[in-house]
Amino acid sequence: MAFRLKIAALPLAAAILFAGAASAAELRPSTVVSGNTVTLGDLFTDAGDAANVIVADAPAPGAALDISVSRLSLAARRNGIAWRNTTSLTHVTVTRSGVAVPEAEVSAAIASAIAAQTPSLLSTTKLQIDYTTGTSGVQVGEEAERTVKVEQLAFNPRNGAFDAFVRAPANDLSAAPRRVSGRAYPVTDVPVLVRDIAPGDIVRAQDVQWIRLPSDRVSNNIVTTEGGLIGMSPRYPVRTGEPLRMSDMQPPVVVAKGATVDMNYVSGALTLLARGRALQSGAVGDTIDIVNPRSNRTVQGIVEGPNVVRIDTMGGSRIGELKS
Structure with a gap:
């Protein structure tokens, strides 16, 4: 009889051990990855031998992806991860880490593509690029080159609206193109004063800084060179940061x-x-x-x-x- 009890106790011991294994693995509600793929080890604690099993492609650097828990539960069972959804999760959010491509790099690429597509723009024209979201938001992996290439571009020269698909890094064909949109318009760099100056005062080099204005706001009589200010004196009191007309300035008396x-x-x-x-x-x-x-x-x-x-x-x- 005692021998029979020992035999009967074996399934119970196995069940206890299995229950312990089930409680060992936990599903993370959110996680951050750095590579191109998402593995069970990224999503579950104590994934064991299944840690390197790939379950999804990672989102673009800086972007996020939701993966359904039902999909992950199936992958876990198939790979021997004992897990129960005790918190009633419906999805897991995966974010891929990344570093921003310098916005100047993105803007220069878009401006160059617009210039190449628009013969009416002069070669000396400077374009200001404003993004719909405020920033381009283009990112690459932490170890990748911070470069960008415009793959497709739609530009409306009447209102300056553009829609572009860019690839980053520029030469990585595996990187999915990313959409950016905004407005591009010609600008002119204009020298202005960094302090209020009264008639009789002479403008020095350290009194001048540059600002960028939409070209349609810069008339022909606006001073656009340092030489139009340095060594000159205002005819009337002038204020900091204001574009100046040629008629506002004169050689010092x-x-x-x-x-x-x-x-x-x-x-x-x-x-x-x-x-x-x-x-x-x-x-x-x-x-x-x-x-x-x-x-x-x-x-x-x-x-x-x-x-x-x-x-x-x-x-x-x-x-x-x-x-x-």
Whole structure:
């Protein structure tokens, strides 16, 4: 009788061991993978010898995929994983890790593709790329090259809308193309001031920074070069960050009205120097009137520097005016 009890106890012991195995494996409600596939070991704790069994392709880097629990339960049973759905899960979310391709790289590829497809765009045209989602969101695997290639492109030149499929990395034919969309439009880089400047102040190189504006907002009289600002002085008070018109700026005044100036006249070997009084203010290159205090006669001179003018005249009468 005792022998029979021992025999009967064996199935019960096996059942207890099996129950212990069933409780050992647990299904993760979410997991992160880094490779191209999803395995039972990614999804179950203590998957044992079945850990390397592939159950699905991984999503694109940075993307997520839902896998039904019924599918995973079947795969688990077929591969000897004893598991029970005690938490009533319906799906498992698998996210693939990735690193973002620099947005400048994505935008440059799209801008280049648009330019190649649109002959009306000048070769010097710069395109601003704005994405519908705010960012391109293109990612690659952690060890992959951070490059991108435009596979397909639809572009509407009237409103700038584009829809593109890009592959990342650029040369990885196994990488699924990813869709990005947004708007592309021509832009112009414009120099602006980093501080408020008043008339009489001279703009220095450190006072200038660049901003990018839609080209249709940049009229022909807007300053678009550093040379239009550096060394110049505003006619009116100007504010930080505002695009400036050419008419807003002028060379700095180096001769003030009423100032005593040196008048230089050179003609061949003849050089005459005299002092006069400026009747007008002027910047370098301006022509102003100067009165000779001795003769009380007025001549015109070209401003060459601070309180220095050059007299360009012909004839003895003018020379006499300068001598008098």
